[in-house]
Amino acid sequence: MGKLKIAILEASMELVPKEISNHPSVVKNAKKRGKPPAHTLLDVSIHYSAMLRIRDRLKRGRPDIVHVTLLEALESPLNRKGLLEIYVHTYDGKTIFIHPSTRIPRNYNRFTGLMEQLLVEGKVPPNTPQPLLHVKNMDLQDLLKAADTAGLLLLREECARESVKNVVEKALNNNLLIGVGGFPHGDFDRKTIEAADHCYSIYDESLTTWVVTSRLISAAEYLLNLL
Template identity: 40%
Template sequence: MLILVLAEAALEPIPREIWDHPIIRSFSRRRGKHPRLIVLDRSHHHFAMKDLPNSEKRGRPDIVHFCLLEALGSPLNKEGLLRTYVHTIDDNAISIDPETRLPRNFNRFIGLIEDLFKHGHVPPKGKSLLSLETRSLPRLIEALKPTYTVIFERSGEPKTFEDVALKLAMENRPAVLVGGFPHGEFSEETIRLADEVVCVDSEVLDAWVIVSRIIYEYERAIGLPKKRLEQLINRGS
C-alpha cells in the first residue's frame, strides 16, 4: 500500500489577517459567508493576500483538486492500495476515504471543502468521506507510520520515477510527499521527515503530474496493470 500526502498544500480558509480587507469583505458579502468559511483563492483574493507570509505558496485550491482527482481515480486507489491525505499550509490534516468521488467541477469542489471547514467532516451525517483535524505534518507522519518516506523536491538526488517506485515497492508501507503549492520549496521541518529526497526532472513539474506518474510507476512496480488485465480476461472467458 502506498501513502500519498499532499504537503504544505495551498488550501485554507481566508486567514484572519485579511478579513477586513475591502476585497475580502466584498467577496464575503457576495458569497453570504463569513471569511473563515471561504477558501482562500488567489484568482479572487490576489491583492488582499499579497502581503501574507509565504504568499507565493498560498491560495491555490485548484492544485489540490487536480491532484486528488488523479489519485482517487487511479487503479491503485480502486484496488484499495492507496491512502491519500492533504496537509495544509495552516497545519490542518485532511483524511480522504478511498471510496470518495470528488466533484469534477471546481466550484462544487470548493463548496465541498467549505462544508469541511464548517463541519470538520463531510457529509455532516453518516460515514465521513473527508475529515479535518488540526495536526502538524510531523504528527501526521508519525501517526501514519510509514516504513520509508520520499519527498519530491528540486534540491533532491536525481532519480527517475521508475527507480523511486521500485524502491517504494520493496517497502511494506511507503509514503510519498508531494508539494501541494505553486511556488517555493518545502520547509526544512518537512524535509527532515524524509528518508530520501529526490528530483525527477530537469524542470519543475506540476504537482498533479508528479502524483499521476509516481502512482503509475508504483502500479507497474507491483505488477498491478497486468493483474487487472488478467482479471478482465478471466471475466470474459
C-alpha cells in the same frame, strides 16, 4: 509490496486567514456567496490584492492544485483496487484524511464548497460517524504516525536524481510515505525537509503536483501488475 502512500505537503488550501478577513475583496466574495469571510477558501484569483502583504503569499491561495491532483488520484485504477492512500497536509498545519471511495466534484466551484464545509465542520458528510473526508490539526510527524509509515520520502528538485520507478519501488518495499509539494512556487519549509528520511528528484525541472502524482501512481500500477 504494500499500498502506495502519498501526501500532498504544505498544500496551498486554507480558509481565509484572520488578518485579511476584512479586506474588501474577501468581504465582497463572501457576501456574494452568503458565507462569513472566514468560512471561505483563500484563492489568489479572487483575493490577490488582499494577499499582497501576507506571509508566504506566493505559496498560498491555490486550492485548484489539490482539486486537480485528487481528481487524478482518486479516479486511478490503483485507488479503485484499494492500493492507494492519499493525504493532504495543508500550509496551515491541517491533515485531510480521504476515504478511497470519495468522489471529488469535477466542478471547481462545487469542490470549493465541499472543502469549505470540511474545514469549517471538520468532516464531510458532517453528521456521520464514518465520513468520506475528515480533517485534523496535525503536524507532519503526527501524520507519519497516523499513516502508519516507516518514514518520509520527499520529492524535491534539489535532491539526487532518481527514476520514478525506483522511487515508487523503494516506497512500496519500505512502507514510506511519498511527500509531494502542493504549492505553486517556492520550496518546502525547513521542518519538512528535515523530517525526510530520503529525498529524490524525478526530473530536471519543476513539475506540477498533479503530474508528479500521476507519474507515481502509474509506476505503482505497473509494479503491482495492474496495467
